[in-house]
Amino acid sequence: MIPSKLGTLCFFFLFIHLSHSATERCNRNDKKVLLQIKKSLNNPYHLASWDPKTDCCDWYVVECDPTTNRIVQFNLFSGNISGQIPATIGDLPFLETLVFRKLTNLTGTIPQSITKLTNLKILRLSYTNLSGAIPSFLSQLENLTFLDLSFNNLTGEIPPSLSLLKNLDALHLDRNKLTGKIPDSIGKFAGKTPDLYFSHNQLTGAVPRSLGDLNFTVLDFSRNKLEGDASFLFGENKTVQIVDLSRNMLEFDLTKVEFPASLSSLDVNHNRITGNLPDELTQLNMQYLNVSYNRLCGKIPIGGDLQSFDSYSYFHNKCLCGSPLPSCN
8 A cells, every 4th residue: 555655646746747847838948048147146135036946937027928938028126136237138039128227236338148139129227337338239239119228337428320229219328427429320310219318427519410300309418518509409390398408518599599389398507508588488388497597688578387487497697587587677
């Protein structure tokens, strides 16, 4: 009787093992790569669910496609992670979303192996301590719709090749240590016109004239060292909604600017802008306006939303007056 019971018990455990193997969705190669990534990151607690005995489609941070069961999302967010982005991340060929975000101990440069991820649509490497230049090889990721490299320690110039990303909806390069001029190619995107976020860098020179040919929605070049004319960014037939050029050294006559009806937010504070506030501003549905610390003159037009903003939106100009500032003499 004992051998019979022992045989039954062995068969039961074998059946359980085979049943588990048959029901595991995770691709064997993907699982192997993920375990290599975990090892490269020194087996952090954040990846404790990555047990080789379990189905990797059930692990935290990653997600499998419901049809192919291949890993399509990798979202490592706000964990106690040290080290560098493992080169093996490029061995997840079906990946569509790759996120390393709010990982302050993540260092090193952006690995070239990322270019193997030809299906990648979202690349978000932000709020880390990544350094080095923005690699021009990122332009090889032709399917990207969202590229976020903000809040890092990236240096050097903006690669002109980024304009080859024809499917891009948004480009975030803000809060780095980028230098040099904004390349002329940024105004020559081959496909869509992405929202551009280049603020809080050390960019110099003039805003490229080529940007005047684009019909963008959001443009944030604030807190750089840009100079010269930027009035060509506006136009009666444009569809721009949000423009932030604050804290630069831009110089142009605001009187001559034609603002599009779509404009809802304009911030040009701390520049060298001259002229008057155009009456056309009263026709716009403005949700935010700041023209302070410039060289503007004349009476603030009455009407629209212009009087809904407090004096801080207008003060420290050469001779701007009228509500909400003191009345004109």
